[in-house]
Amino acid sequence: MSTTDFDTLPPTLRDAARAALADVIGAAPVDAVAPVSGGMTAARLFRIDAGGHQYLLRLEGTVSPLQRLGFEPLESPLRNPHQYVSLRIAAEAGIAPRLHYVNEASRVVVMDFVRRQPLSTYPGGLPALTRALGELLARLQETPTFPYFVRYPDMVGRLWAHVGRTGLFAPGVLDRYSEHFERIRAAYVWDDAHSVSSHNDSIPPNILFDGARLWMVDWESAYRNDPLADIAIVSGSIARTPELEQILLRAWLGGAPDDALRARLKLVRALTRLFYAGVVLSASATTQRTAPDTDVAAPALAELEHALRSGRLKRGTPVFYHVCGKVLLAAFLSDGLGPGFDLSV
Template identity: 30%
Template sequence: MKTNLLTNAIPEGKLPAVQNALKYLFNQSDIEDIQLLTGGLSSALVYRITIAGKDYLLRIVMRADEVHDPQRQHICMGLAASANIAPHVYYSNDEDALAITDFVQNKPVREGFASGKDLITALGSTIKAIHELPLFPKLVNFLDGVDTFIQQFKSLHMFPGHVTAEHFSLYAEIQKVYPRYDTDIVSSHNDLNPNNILFDGKKIWVIDWEAAFQNDRYVDLAIVAQTFVHNQEEEFIFLQTYFGEELDEYKKARFFLMQQICRMYYAMIMLKLAAAQKPSDHLHDPDMNQPNMPEFGAMLMSGKILLDTYEGKLQYGKILLNTMLSAMKSERFKDAIDMMRVF
């Protein structure tokens, strides 16, 4: 075994904690291999480590605060693992801010199901299982959090005000009527993007519980739908899988509005990250004439644009805003707003 692999890969300040975890689990700190994994936007460091011929996942939280709270993450991850939703947890330490779990050898999730209907049915069932877990710890009211992100974006003055004026004007209609303080809350992952939904060839696994806390049930539904639900027929199948016979027009309307809230949420995050990554001699391009979401997804898949670059984050933020604006100009948006006013 190569005794220097950990030393070369793990930040010096985290090395003793990792060595202690390995000694506790395996009675040794030597490993056969270690590989830093990339692909998400989390500040955590995630590694695949190999010991005695078996792969494990090592996750180290590098910035511990109220939002990136290791204890909350580990509680949520542990509850999900106990229900066979998240990979098995072998070790977690809140003080050291690290965990070791099973490693899932990911395969293309779309190829694992006979049809798109089967996939969205499986995803709807997975979300329902998450929401049936014992209630996760609290963190923040989701819409209040999105409001904070909006104010932070506006303070950056990335674009002239008229560029996003219509977006925020229509979004204000949601802010007025959406039941943000509804007491019907559930255990929620809150970041079910494709990087966090793995498929091992037999079943779906959900990883990265950094953003998990008790929340509005429509958040997870809206985030998954952004990637996997593409038309009204698929939306009906997806929501019926989750709600069953309780699905009604109110739930459809609330789901539609939450889709726009989540688009705003991710747009504000992407644009804020882009601003932090902007070259010092560069001006933000305010042009909102961008590819649509499917076209952008194809660009990402082909490698023509990378989401970890300034340009990728800026473009994705704009496309999310455009997608949201288009939806908010529809008759369905007006009907959904009216529906919220009635209830």
């Protein structure tokens, strides 16, 4: 292995990576090492070619204050202490790629590398993709239940409170969103005893199509949750029409949804939109602003897409995250279309 491949890693993480590879491949030579884009994850990802096999080496990044929000104890080295347990369960069920090595102490994982094909190439198009996702989430929810971590509305609330403390917006500008969140929290009723295994970040970048089937990756946020959490995220990012939502729900349920479930889905989808608004607005707060924003007006989706195509707006920048946060806030209030959640590439 070239010594330059891991030169940017802290020494302890570099040693842990080499120990993981030695455990998996032994003395076999490494033929190639290539960095892999990881979306918004803080993890460092590398594709390792060795012995005629391709592996994904995943190294957890530095935990930021944002990643610690809502998690106890604060000195924990993980933003979610149950992610590796959840990953093991998902891999054993064939929902996550096969695991070869997990070290929770060093935060290093080696798994099969899955070569990503565009979701747009899924045979049968969006209807077939949506049906397959509903079936995949049903399989996930049938696994042994992931450990408990935190109630989803509390997670959303703590993240939203963090956004309010960043100074991104002038005092009072976010009040109507906070008030709407409190109304939703009051209307949201859930018995935690009926929680199920949940990925909790089932956005398009975390769904892999290998040309034959779907996989779910990036289990950093996985823990037991409301069964509608992943469904709400998929309905807001992929199944974004009434027809596709119906396909998703029928594939997940194995039958037709009733009005009560649809009403709950609307509540949970609002929570997921506020959560992702909090994530991207927190990302936009990483740069210094001259003054707090007094305007939360969001561009239409067509305008946002045109700005991206023309280069006036570039993905992955603080300005991009700030604009997407506003679009998600508008969708949070209206239950209209948001930008999807492919916000990282």
